[in-house]
Amino acid sequence: MICGEVKERTVAYLELDLEASLVRDVTAHLEGCAACRAEMEAVRQVLVRLKRRTVPDPGDRFWEEFPDQVRRQLAQARGEATRVKRLSPPFRSWVGVSMRSWPMALAASVVLLVGAWMLAGVFEPRDGGPSGKGQPVAQSPGEGKSDLPHLVEADWEVFGEEDPDMVLVEMASRLDRRTVDRLFGDI
Amino acid sequence: MVKAGGGGRSGIWDDMEESDNQLLDRYAAGEESAFEELVRRHQRTIYHLAYRMLENHADAADLAQKTFVQAFLHHRTFRRESSFRTWLFQIGLNLCRNALRARARQVYEDVEEVPLSAPLDTFRAAAASELRDRLGGAIRALPERQREALVLRVYHNHAFAEIGAIMSCSEGTAKANYHHAVNKLRRALVGGEERL
Numbered sequence: 001m002i003c004g005e006v007k008e009r010t011v012a013y014l015e016l017d018l019e020a021s022l023v024r025d026v027t028a029h030l031e032g033c034a035a036c037r038a039e040m041e042a043v044r045q046v047l048v049r050l051k052r053r054t055v056p057d058p059g060d061r062f063w064e065e066f067p068d069q070v071r072r073q074l075a076q077a078r079g080e081a082t083r084v085k086r087l088s089p090p091f092r093s094w095v096g097v098s099m100r101s102w103p104m105a106l107a108a109s110v111v112l113l114v115g116a117w118m119l120a121g122v123f124e125p126r127d128g129g130p131s132g133k134g135q136p137v138a139q140s141p142g143e144g145k146s147d148l149p150h151l152v153e154a155d156w157e158v159f160g161e162e163d164p165d166m167v168l169v170e171m172a173s174r175l176d177r178r179t180v181d182r183l184f185g186d187i
Numbered sequence: 188m189v190k191a192g193g194g195g196r197s198g199i200w201d202d203m204e205e206s207d208n209q210l211l212d213r214y215a216a217g218e219e220s221a222f223e224e225l226v227r228r229h230q231r232t233i234y235h236l237a238y239r240m241l242e243n244h245a246d247a248a249d250l251a252q253k254t255f256v257q258a259f260l261h262h263r264t265f266r267r268e269s270s271f272r273t274w275l276f277q278i279g280l281n282l283c284r285n286a287l288r289a290r291a292r293q294v295y296e297d298v299e300e301v302p303l304s305a306p307l308d309t310f311r312a313a314a315a316s317e318l319r320d321r322l323g324g325a326i327r328a329l330p331e332r333q334r335e336a337l338v339l340r341v342y343h344n345h346a347f348a349e350i351g352a353i354m355s356c357s358e359g360t361a362k363a364n365y366h367h368a369v370n371k372l373r374r375a376l377v378g379g380e381e382r383l
Contacts (some may be wrong), residue, residue, distance in 0.1 A: 011366045015340075017347075046373045049322055050341045055238045058248065066234075067226040070255040077256050 001025045006036045010043050207271035211262060226255055229272060232343070233279050239338045240283040241290075242327075250286060254279040269352055276343075276353045280335060287331070325375035329368050332356075336364035337372075 006029050012018050013026050030037050207228070213221035233254050238247035257278050258265075265274055326334060335354055339345045345353070350361040 011369045043373050055235050066230045067223045070226050070252050073252050073256045074259050
């Protein structure tokens with residue numbers, strides 16, 4: 001065993017944390033190597049000095065009162081927890097809804113977006129679509145309305161009761177290609 | 188090759204752990220005396236851990252109390268995969284980390300507010316203090332994880348496997364942290380002696 005290998009194992013050797021065969025090898029090396037013996041002694045001194053560092057005892061009274069101090073803090077912490085529960089139901093319910101029903105929130109967002117787009121369609125002149133950028137677009141009769149009945153006629157209640165996400169799926173399936181192009185043409 | 192475990196505990200300890208769990212059951216059933224017994228059994232250990240990490244009585248006392256408060260507030264979440272004592276150590280050490288980080292931020296803010304005439308005295312006092320306790324300074328300078336492994340091994344005689352459980356790392360990582368810590372202290376002390 002060479003000095004570097006012994007140095008790597010110095011702490012483990014002092015901690016009695018080496019296999020017996022390695023302990024024998026390190027011991028044999030130390031017997032013939034003054035530098036490694038000095039290093040081993042220096043590390044041992046560190047551990048001895050560490051062990052000597054004591055924690056000042058805070059006194060019997062501190063220990064006697066300690067459980068009562070914990071009991072008081074525990075009661076205070078429980079009281080605060082109860083107060084928070086009692087005082088902030090709107091916050092808690094909001095958090096509960098937002099964490100549990102994010103698919104519903106997503107569906108509602110999409111519905112709002114589509115609704116906004118439909119309203120924009122009602123108030124905008126029909127001679128220029130979203131992709132037209134002011135240019136008249138040739139439309140077949142009834143083309144401007146072709147996508148709207150699909151959405152309006154969707155059976156919201158049936159799908160919504162079973163699975164809110166299915167409303168989105170149903171909506172998507174009823175949009176024709178041209179409507180999709182109109183909706184997302186500018187993106 | 189390094190042996191696994193690095194020193195374990197006796198069967199007497201296992202019996203005591205069983206008692207801790209029994210006391211927890213009694214506490215859960217509403218027996219107030221079980222609470223007192225559990226606190227009294229571990230109060231010194233947790234206070235010592237906190238004192239070793241925070242190095243003053245007021246902070247250590249506060250943190251030791253908070254450790255028990257957290258344990259009893261959340262005792263139903265304790266899955267008993269480790270001992271109650273190990274669980275207390277985990278809670279205590281987490282609180283110590285938070286306290287040390289908050290203290291580091293506080294010191295940073297305070298330093299910004301020190302008047303220009305103060306630093307000379309401040310640094311002289313700090314230098315004198317460090318001369319008095321080079322080892323203490325070297326321990327404080329250790330990285331968080333190395334210091335934790337050192338405290339748990341030297342002052343609480345934990346096996347490395349248990350240190351790993353408390354620090355949420357492997358036994359090998361716990362050993363490596365401890366070895367690095369001791370070697371750094373050794374180098375710091377040699378450097379200090381050479382400067383003197």
